[in-house]
Amino acid sequence: MTERFSFDLKATDGKARTGVISTPRGEVRTPAFMPVGTAATVKAMMPESVRATGADILLGNTYHLMLRPTAERIDRLGGLHKFMNWDRPILTDSGGFQVMSLAGLRKLTEKGVTFKSHVDGSKHELTPERSMEIQRLLGSDIVMCFDECPALPADRDRIAESMRLSMRWAERSREAFGDRPGHALFGIMQGGLEQDLREESAEALKAIGFEGYAVGGLAVGEGQEAMFDCLDYAPDFLPTDTPRYLMGVGKPDDIVGAVARGIDMMDCVLPSRSGRTGQVFTRYGVVNIKNARHADDPRPLDEACSCPACLNYSRAYLHHVFRSNEMISGMLLTWHNLHYFQEIMQGMRDAIAAGTFAAWQAEFHAQRAQGDI
Numbered sequence: 505m506t507e508r509f510s511f512d513l514k515a516t517d518g519k520a521r522t523g524v525i526s527t528p529r530g531e532v533r534t535p536a537f538m539p540v541g542t543a544a545t546v547k548a549m550m551p552e553s554v555r556a557t558g559a560d561i562l563l564g565n566t567y568h569l570m571l572r573p574t575a576e577r578i579d580r581l582g583g584l585h586k587f588m589n590w591d592r593p594i595l596t597d598s599g600g601f602q603v604m605s606l607a608g609l610r611k612l613t614e615k616g617v618t619f620k621s622h623v624d625g626s627k628h629e630l631t632p633e634r635s636m637e638i639q640r641l642l643g644s645d646i647v648m649c650f651d652e653c654p655a656l657p658a659d660r661d662r663i664a665e666s667m668r669l670s671m672r673w674a675e676r677s678r679e680a681f682g683d684r685p686g687h688a689l690f691g692i693m694q695g696g697l698e699q700d701l702r703e704e705s706a707e708a709l710k711a712i713g714f715e716g717y718a719v720g721g722l723a724v725g726e727g728q729e730a731m732f733d734c735l736d737y738a739p740d741f742l743p744t745d746t747p748r749y750l751m752g753v754g755k756p757d758d759i760v761g762a763v764a765r766g767i768d769m770m771d772c773v774l775p776s777r778s779g780r781t782g783q784v785f786t787r788y789g790v791v792n793i794k795n796a797r798h799a800d801d802p803r804p805l806d807e808a809c810s811c812p813a814c815l816n817y818s819r820a821y822l823h824h825v826f827r828s829n830e831m832i833s834g835m836l837l838t839w840h841n842l843h844y845f846q847e848i849m850q851g852m853r854d855a856i857a858a859g860t861f862a863a864w865q866a867e868f869h870a871q872r873a874q875g876d877i
């Protein structure tokens with residue numbers, strides 16, 4: 505076990521990379537998908553089940569946990585890992601994105617953001633310094649800079665002004681983070697869909713120096729084509745010897761396309777959230793389990809899947825418990841979706857290491873029907 509944070513790039517195939525992030529709480533195989541554990545739980549999953557799907561790391565949220573139960577209470581109780589019974593690495597987001605998407609009555613200044621809690625209307629402030637303090641109290645292994653993620657579409661001046669504010673906040677985040685061996689601070693690149701602003705942001709972050717770099721400001725409604733156009737150049741502005749994390753992505757084909765463009769880590773609520781709404785991802789396409797045509801179907805969701813839902817239950821059963829709004833529905837469909845997402849990651853890690861990523865990608869797309877199956 506290491507007391508340090510490090511990234512070891514094992515192999516590349518085209519722009520795709522595979523490696524290992526070493527932390528005092530364990531290793532993270534990349535490319536990695538991080539399940540989202542917003543309120544100190546990956547919804548409908550026990551932590552040991554999350555681990556059983558193949559996850560090495562999960563994501564927590566500064567915004568939600570500062571409001572309820574508060575970072576100070578989690579600290580008093582031994583930190584987020586003990587609190588939620590997950591002893592492997594945790595990456596926490598810094599709160600800015602969630603404030604802009606969830607909180608009310610927001611006021612943005614150079615200092616930071618004041619806002620009203622979406623939980624109880626109480627007033628709060630987030631600054632780079634306060635975000636670093638909260639993430640330290642939580643005890644997260646990978647801390648994200650406090651940034652502003654502008655909603656798209658936005659005009660170029662707004663994007664430039666927002667990115668430059670985020671770069672000043674990145675400087676303050678680095679300063680406030682302090683010297684924490686074994687812990688990492690990741691910078692977040694902004695700049696919208698403007699190539700020169702993306703490059704300016706990357707240069708600013710590299711001049712400050714971080715243990716990893718995220719591509720932020722995407723998956724905010726721009727669509728897959730525009731996102732991939734940006735990913736055709738943005739990761740190349742980042743160092744090759746530190747992890748690259750694409751925030752908030754995505755559907756299976758988004759994930760594969762991002763890895764093909766040099767991304768090492770991703771997070772998304774999709775597999776867990778859609779598991780609760782009956783949307784099931786399989787290698788052949790999407791199954792909407794609430795559809796009546798599954799009512800008498802004795803087959804599993806996916807004959808080739810080894811998750812508990814596919815080994816032990818029929819589509820007919822899953823259709824029934826979804827329609828009956830039974831808790832086991834969200835549990836089984838979430839487990840399957842997270843298992844499938846991790847199977848995609850393992851397949852890509854193996855293919856990149858073997859130099860067969862192009863063939864793996866072709867097979868991935870050939871298997872998938874368009875639309876529901």
Ligand SMILES: CNc1nc2cc3c(=O)[nH]c(N)nc3c(CCO)c2[nH]1
Nearest residue numbers: 598601653720721722723751752771
């Ligand atoms: C779902 N799409 C998405 N785009 C994002 C973009 C950002 C971003 O630019 N900055 C920060 N701090 N977080 C982000 C997050 C939350 C991560 O799950 C995003 N999530």
Ligand SMILES: [Zn+2]
Nearest residue numbers: 809811814840
């Ligand atoms: Zn399954």
